[in-house]
Ligand SMILES: Nc1nc2c(ncn2[C@@H]2O[C@H](COP(=O)(O)OP(=O)(O)OP(=O)(O)O)[C@@H](O)[C@H]2O)c(=O)[nH]1
Ligand SMILES: [K+]
C-alpha cells in the first residue's frame with residue numbers, strides 16, 4: 001500500500017470511529033500514525049521543491065504577510081490596490097503563476113505583502129504550485145486567507161486542512177507542554193492541570209508509536225492528543241491568520257453581516273474599495289508590531305523615523321536597534337507613553353515598551 005492509500009485508510013477509520021471514552025486510545029493511536037505518514041509524505045519532495053523553481057523572494061521590511069487563497073478570489077487585485085506594485089488580475093483562474101512581492105506602508109512600518117498563485121485542494125501533496133505556495137506561507141508573520149464571499153464555506157475549510165496537513169497551525173498558540181526525550185529512565189509523566197483529553201496511558205501509546213521510550217513529559221495545559229503529537233513532531237508553525245472575505249459587492253447585506261461576525265474575519269470589496277482601511281487596522285493588530293520614537297536630550301522626538309519592533313520588546317531591544325554597543329553603555333532611559341505610569345519615567349533595560357512610546361537613552 002502506498003502512503004497516500006494508508007493515509008486515506010486511516011482517515012476513513014477515524015471518520016467512522018465514534019468518539020467516546022472507550023475509543024479514546026484507538027483514536028489517539030490512529031492520529032499518531034496519520035501524523036507520521038503525513039510527515040513521510042512531505043519529506044522526499046520537500047528537497048525537490050527547494051531545488052526546483054522555488055519562489056525565493058527576499059524578506060524585506062518589518063514583517064511579511066502572505067496571501068493564500070483559491071484561484072480568482074482577488075489576491076492580485078488586492079496587492080495592486082494596497083501597494084505600488086501591479087500584479088496582473090484577470091477573470092480566469094491561475095492568472096498569477098509566481099510570487100509577487102509588494103510593500104504596504106502603514107504607521108511607519110514597511111509590511112511586505114506577497115501575492116501568490118491560487119491553491120486548490122491537494123495543494124499540500126503537490127497539486128499545482130501548492131507546495132511552493134505553502135512553503136512561502138510558512139515564512140510569513142501573518143497569513144491572509146482570501147476567500148470569495150460568493151462561494152461557500154467549503155473553500156475555507158479545505159484551505160485550513162491543506163495548511164494543517166503541513167504543520168501550520170492557524171490562530172493557535174504553541175501547546176504548553178514540556179517535552180524532553182531522554183537516554184533512559186522510561187517515561188516520566190506529570191501534569192499541573194486536570195486533563196480531560198489525554199491520560200498517561202494515551203501519552204505512552206503515542207510516544208511508543210514514535211519509538212520514544214524515554215522522555216520527560218509535563219502537561220501545563222489541558223491539551224488534546226493532536227496537540228501533544230504536534231509537540232513531539234516539532235517543526236510546527238503557529239501563525240496568526242486573518243480570513244478576508246472579498247467581493248462583498250456581490251452578496252446581500254444579511255450575508256455580509258453574517259460573515260463579518262465570524263472570528264478572525266474581515267469583509268471587503270476590492271472592486272468597490274470597501275472596508276480596506278479596517279482590514280489594515282486588523283492586519284496591524286495581528287502583526288502586533290510596536291513603533292518606538294527616539295528623542296535626544298533637549299530636543300523634540302523624531303516622529304519621522306520609528307523603530308519597529310515585535311510586541312513585548314524591551315528597552316534592550318531598542319538599544320540593539322540603534323547601535324550594537326549601546327546596551328553596554330546604557331545607564332538609564334526616560335520613557336514617555338502608555339508603558340509608563342508617569343511621563344517621563346526612568347526605566348532600565350528590561351522595561352517593556354509599548355506602541356508609540358518615546359524613549360531617550362542616557363549613557364554611562
Ligand atoms: N465583483 C468583484 N470582483 C472582484 C473583486 N476583487 C477582484 N475581483 C475580480 O475577480 C477576478 C479575479 O481577480 P484576481 O485578482 O486575478 O484574483 P487572484 O486571486 O489573484 O487569481 P489567481 O491569480 O488566478 O489565483 C478579476 O476579474 C477581478 O476583477 C471584488 O471585490 N468584487
Ligand atoms: K485570476
Ligand SMILES: [Mg+2]
Nearest residue numbers: 075076095096
Ligand atoms: Mg493572482
